[in-house]
Amino acid sequence: MSALETTESHESIARTNENFMRTYKAGDRPGMAGFYTKDAQILPPNENIVTGEEAIRDFYKDMMDMGIKEVVLRTIEFEPIGETAVEVADYKLYGEGSAELDYGKCIIIWKKEHGEWKMHRDMYNSSLPVQG
Amino acid sequence: MSALETTESHESIARTNENFMRTYKAGDRPGMAGFYTKDAQILPPNENIVTGEEAIRDFYKDMMDMGIKEVVLRTIEFEPIGETAVEVADYKLYGEGSAELDYGKCIIIWKKEHGEWKMHRDMYNSSLPVQG
Numbered sequence: 001m002s003a004l005e006t007t008e009s010h011e012s013i014a015r016t017n018e019n020f021m022r023t024y025k026a027g028d029r030p031g032m033a034g035f036y037t038k039d040a041q042i043l044p045p046n047e048n049i050v051t052g053e054e055a056i057r058d059f060y061k062d063m064m065d066m067g068i069k070e071v072v073l074r075t076i077e078f079e080p081i082g083e084t085a086v087e088v089a090d091y092k093l094y095g096e097g098s099a100e101l102d103y104g105k106c107i108i109i110w111k112k113e114h115g116e117w118k119m120h121r122d123m124y125n126s127s128l129p130v131q132g
Numbered sequence: 133m134s135a136l137e138t139t140e141s142h143e144s145i146a147r148t149n150e151n152f153m154r155t156y157k158a159g160d161r162p163g164m165a166g167f168y169t170k171d172a173q174i175l176p177p178n179e180n181i182v183t184g185e186e187a188i189r190d191f192y193k194d195m196m197d198m199g200i201k202e203v204v205l206r207t208i209e210f211e212p213i214g215e216t217a218v219e220v221a222d223y224k225l226y227g228e229g230s231a232e233l234d235y236g237k238c239i240i241i242w243k244k245e246h247g248e249w250k251m252h253r254d255m256y257n258s259s260l261p262v263q264g
Contacts, residue, residue, distance in 0.1 A: 043220075043237050045177055045257035081213045086241055088175075088253060105175050107239050107255045109218055121220060123239045125177035125257040 009080035024071045032060040043123035070094040085110040141212035156203045164192040175255035202226040217242040
């Protein structure tokens with residue numbers, strides 16, 4: 001993969017991440033599923049694996065209904081390998097009045113689907129200590 | 133990547149996983165770090181990212197000291213892409229008398245380092261509901 005292709009992949013995914021954060025903040029539940037491949041999976045803590053479009057839509061609906069108003073992602077590391085890219089990022093979750101509710105990290109496996117980068121496997125966990 | 137190379141990578145990583153489980157069960161704390169690349173990271177739940185050999189050794193020491201006697205990994209999905217491989221697996225943790233303590237899933241990013249597959253990014257989270 002050329003340096004140019006690497007830069008293009010990185011920029012394209014950075015734009016998608018910006019768009020992802022904006023879509024979440026707007027409360028656009030069905031829009032969230034559009035960031036994922038057709039057979040994508042989210043691997044959330046304390047839940048089973050979430051598979052496919054309908055389940056992903058419900059996952060974000062639940063998250064919004066729980067009072068999580070904003071998701072902020074920051075890429076730590078990014079490596080495109082052909083039609084796949086591996087991203088390590090950290091995240092923060094904010095509630096009503098910009099209260100910080102949680103922070104942690106994620107690994108996202110991206111796939112190019114019909115020329116567009118989509119999230120294919122999306123795993124995260126909190127860095128906060130276990131609540132007693 | 134040829135079908136033969138894919139099969140070889142898969143078999144090689146399957147053997148490494150077997151060895152990993154055996155090494156853990158034997159309580160071989162320093163041995164555990166040998167499964168990781170030089171600049172590897174573990175991304176555990178409810179903790180910050182664990183980076184490098186010494187921190188990884190301490191991580192496994194703590195895990196063994198906590199009474200986790202056995203780790204069982206089962207590959208769900210495996211995709212080698214050149215010198216990188218993405219594995220999705222599930223795990224179970226057992227304590228004294230084979231009591232099941234936890235189960236969940238992981239994403240492991242493998243890298244070929246000096247001809248050997250090593251874990252480079254290793255993230256997991258529990259599928260058990262949050263303990264109240």
